[in-house]
Amino acid sequence: MNTLLRIAIQKSGRLQEGSLELLKESGLSFSNGKDQLKTQARNFPVEVLFLRDDDIPQYVEDKVADVGLVGENVFAEKKKKNQIVKRLDFAKCRLSIAIPRSETYGGIASLHGKNIATSYPNIVKDFLQKHNITAGIHEISGSVEIAPGIGLADAICDIVSTGSTLLGNGLKEVETVMQSEAVIIANPELGPEKQKILDKLLFRIEAVKKAKNNKYILMNCPNESIEKITTVIPGMKSPTIIPLGRPGWSSLHSVVDENDFWEKIDLLRECGAEGILVIPIEKMIV
Ligand code: ATP
Ligand code: MG
Known part of the structure; x- marks a missing residue:
């Protein structure tokens, strides 16, 4: 089989x-x-x-x-x-401790002796221990954010992404316990056979992940700025440069990281780049 x-x-x-x-x-x-x-x-x-x-x-x-x-x-x-x-790189969120908005937060030591409701008792236990805090942990499996409102706990530790759920329940975030994705x-x-299949799959996933984090970029630029542009967007090895019919100009193709995309575009325009096109990449194997 x-x-x-x-x-x-x-x-x-x-x-x-x-x-x-x-x-x-x-x-x-x-x-x-x-x-x-x-x-x-x-x-x-x-x-x-x-x-x-x-x-x-x-x-x-x-x-x-x-x-x-x-x-x-x-x-x-x-x-x-x-x-x-x-x-x-997806389902990014954090686990945070939150307390009622009406209370002033006196730092991590003020959690001492409090009751914290959470679905993550082990993570909270480790966090409290790391900070030398003794507090009660009340494990509940869902709707954690309503616990303070119904008198079940003084604070909660739960997943936060935008914070709107906390706000809606009259809570404020006071400590980040961990980041998650x-x-x-x-x-x-x-075993070797399954490991081989996993390695093959991880290789493909890495190509998909890289592609999502990068964009293919094309532009026209004056030849004298090619060197400078190459330092701004070095590409995977170096940019592809193709001479244009317009004397003294080239078409330059490269790859740019999604995260500093806008900053790089500004720099490229300062270097005299024109007709900049940015195209999504489907897979990227380096
Ligand atoms: P299950 O029924 O499978 O137990 P669940 O209700 O425990 O599901 P979900 O709410 O679907 O879990 O969340 C699954 C995971 O998605 C969480 O463990 C967390 O890592 C992440 N996550 C949860 N909420 C958010 C959010 N608001 N933004 C981003 N990621 C989130
Ligand atoms: Mg679950």
């Missing part, structure tokens, strides 16, 4: 769509993912299991799945022997 790498992803929720999209962009094709408990890729030795995200670290440790796609927060909370093998975790003892 041919070896399949079993990948656990969230059945429904914030990670589900991004996880499936990532696998599809990595070239894996599935018949109809959503309503099944598992599905096999048509063109790659992978089987996908759809599970609750909280259960994924345990399943990966028990080798029911080989690999899992979870939020780093869930990985950190469950404390299993799995390893993070790739960070995925979607990650791929793997059982550390996969």
Whole structure:
């Protein structure tokens, strides 16, 4: 029987769509993912299991799945022997401590003796210990943000992205406990065949991730500024330079990082670049 790498992803929720999209962009094709408990890729030795995200670290440790796609927060909370093998740049959020807006915050020491409601008791315990704080931890599985309002706790520790949920519940964020993003975790003892499939998949995922973080850029520029422009956008090795019919001008092609994109555009215009075109990249292999 041919070896399949079993990948656990969230059945429904914030990670589900991004996880499936990532696998599809990595070239894996599935018949109809959503309503099944598992599905096999048509063109790659992978089987996908759809599970609750909280259960994924345990399943990966028990080798029911080989690999899992979870939020780093869930990985950190469950404390299993799995390893993070790739960070995925989506589902970015943070775990924070929040208190009622009406209270003044007297620094981390003011959490001493308080009751904190959370779905992440292990992470909160480690955080408090690190700061030498003794506080009660009240574990609840959902709707954590209403706990102070109903007298269940003095503070909460929960996922925050924009902060609007906190605001809506009369809370304010006072400490960041950890930053999180979607990650791929793997059982550390996969064996050579599964490891080979995983390496192949990770290579593709890296190409997709790089492509998302970069743009292909083309522009016309005067020949005397080519050297300067090359220092601004060095590209993967060096830019491609093609002479134009217009004397003294060239077309220059390169790759630019999404994060400092606007800053680079300003610099390029200062160098005399014209007709700048920016194009998304689908895959990028360096
Ligand atoms: P399940 O039913 O599978 O247990 P859940 O309700 O625990 O799902 P979701 O709310 O779908 O989980 O969140 C899954 C993960 O997505 C979280 O563990 C976190 O890493 C990330 N996440 C949650 N909320 C946000 C947010 N507002 N912005 C970005 N990422 C988020
Ligand atoms: Mg969950």
